[in-house]
Amino acid sequence: MKPITTPLSAPAANEPEPSPHVQARILAEALPHLIRYDEQTVVIKFGGNAMGDAALADAFAQDVVYLKQSGVNPIVVHGGGPQIASMLKKLDISSDFVHGLRVTDKPTVEVVEMVLSGLINKDIVSAINRQGGKAVGISGKDANLMIAKKITELPDPESNLMKAVDIGFVGDPVEVNPHIVDVISKSDLIPVIAPVGISRDGETLNINADTFASALAARMKAKRLLLLTDVAGVLDRDKNLVTQLTIEEARQLIKDGVISGGMIPKIEGCIEVVEAGVEAVVIIDGRVPHCVLLELFTAHGVGTLLGRARRKAKGLRE
Ligand SMILES: Nc1ncnc2c1ncn2[C@@H]1O[C@H](COP(=O)(O)OP(=O)(O)O)[C@@H](O)[C@H]1O
Numbered sequence: 504m505k506p507i508t509t510p511l512s513a514p515a516a517n518e519p520e521p522s523p524h525v526q527a528r529i530l531a532e533a534l535p536h537l538i539r540y541d542e543q544t545v546v547i548k549f550g551g552n553a554m555g556d557a558a559l560a561d562a563f564a565q566d567v568v569y570l571k572q573s574g575v576n577p578i579v580v581h582g583g584g585p586q587i588a589s590m591l592k593k594l595d596i597s598s599d600f601v602h603g604l605r606v607t608d609k610p611t612v613e614v615v616e617m618v619l620s621g622l623i624n625k626d627i628v629s630a631i632n633r634q635g636g637k638a639v640g641i642s643g644k645d646a647n648l649m650i651a652k653k654i655t656e657l658p659d660p661e662s663n664l665m666k667a668v669d670i671g672f673v674g675d676p677v678e679v680n681p682h683i684v685d686v687i688s689k690s691d692l693i694p695v696i697a698p699v700g701i702s703r704d705g706e707t708l709n710i711n712a713d714t715f716a717s718a719l720a721a722r723m724k725a726k727r728l729l730l731l732t733d734v735a736g737v738l739d740r741d742k743n744l745v746t747q748l749t750i751e752e753a754r755q756l757i758k759d760g761v762i763s764g765g766m767i768p769k770i771e772g773c774i775e776v777v778e779a780g781v782e783a784v785v786i787i788d789g790r791v792p793h794c795v796l797l798e799l800f801t802a803h804g805v806g807t808l809l810g811r812a813r814r815k816a817k818g819l820r821e
């Protein structure tokens with residue numbers, strides 16, 4: 504694991520505009536990346552923390568439209584943890600987390616669905632459409648996209664052995680039917696998906712958005728899965744950014760407690776995705792404007808890469 508000390512940060516407000524010649528060169532330099540991702544599926548998970556800032560959310564929407572216009576096939580899965588938390592607070596409903604997952608009773612799952620499939624989904628759809636795209640919002644319930652089963656056991660933090668739990672209406676994907684996503688994205692439309700699933704007996708289940716995006720990316724054999732979050736990437740014990748992780752190193756960081764909270768389902772999802780044959784998953788810093796374009800269309804990576812693709816040198820990707 505090689506820490507880097509200078510992750511790419513947001514540009515300064517007074518940064519000078521590049522000259523037209525430089526702009527043209529930048530476009531020309533993007534060409535090999537455009538060819539590489541032509542007609543490839545890229546699943547992008549837009550985390551609830553990453554969507555807090557309106558300017559950043561607009562930059563994200565612009566990146567998604569840019570990808571679609573460039574011949575890439577972007578599929579957006581969104582989170583909304585902080586937004587669910589603030590709605591629950593308004594309604595005076597308390598909420599706990601176990602192993603990075605929200606304990607979800609019946610009233611909570613109703614709020615989760617309203618916030619994710621209603622408010623947030625339509626906000627993102629509108630943001631993409633404002634940038635000239637044509638987004639369509641769905642959830643894992645539509646056309647049985649994400650069939651899930653209630654989680655009944657989780658690793659015990661002390662023994663690391665699986666232990667029976669009851670965390671309510673929280674689901675783990677068991678069957679992914681991406682037909683509806685294929686139909687939408689084969690046209691000029693961009694699918695935007697809320698991470699709500701359905702059980703075989705018709706119960707609504709709250710699914711962690713990283714887990715949802717990972718299951719979809721794995722099933723669709725996506726070229727890349729990008730997970731946007733509110734940190735520079737995975738941080739080691741000394742809070743340095745880890746630019747690249749193997750599956751074994753990732754598992755060890757969870758066991759050692761260096762990876763905790765919401766980073767656990769992210770990393771567990773990443774491991775499954777890479778094992779399912781997706782070339783690479785990247786956890787990227789959603790606080791950096793245009794982080795999606797930076798990651799895909801420049802040689803500068805912006806987070807932690809887990810997968811088969813290797814970085815050439817510090818901060819750079821092959
Ligand atoms: N080793 C780690 N490196 C980076 N972040 C970590 C680590 N361990 C725990 N975290 C936490 O995981 C959070 C990201 O997960 P989460 O809150 O679910 O974000 P999102 O809403 O973007 O999915 C970080 O803000 C950080 O608090």
Ligand SMILES: CC(=O)N[C@@H](CCC(=O)OP(=O)(O)O)C(=O)O
Binds near residue numbers: 550552581604698
């Ligand atoms: C089971 C579970 O924890 N579900 C999540 C779903 C939203 C989510 O994952 O949002 P972020 O990506 O913004 O964290 C929750 O209720 O918060």
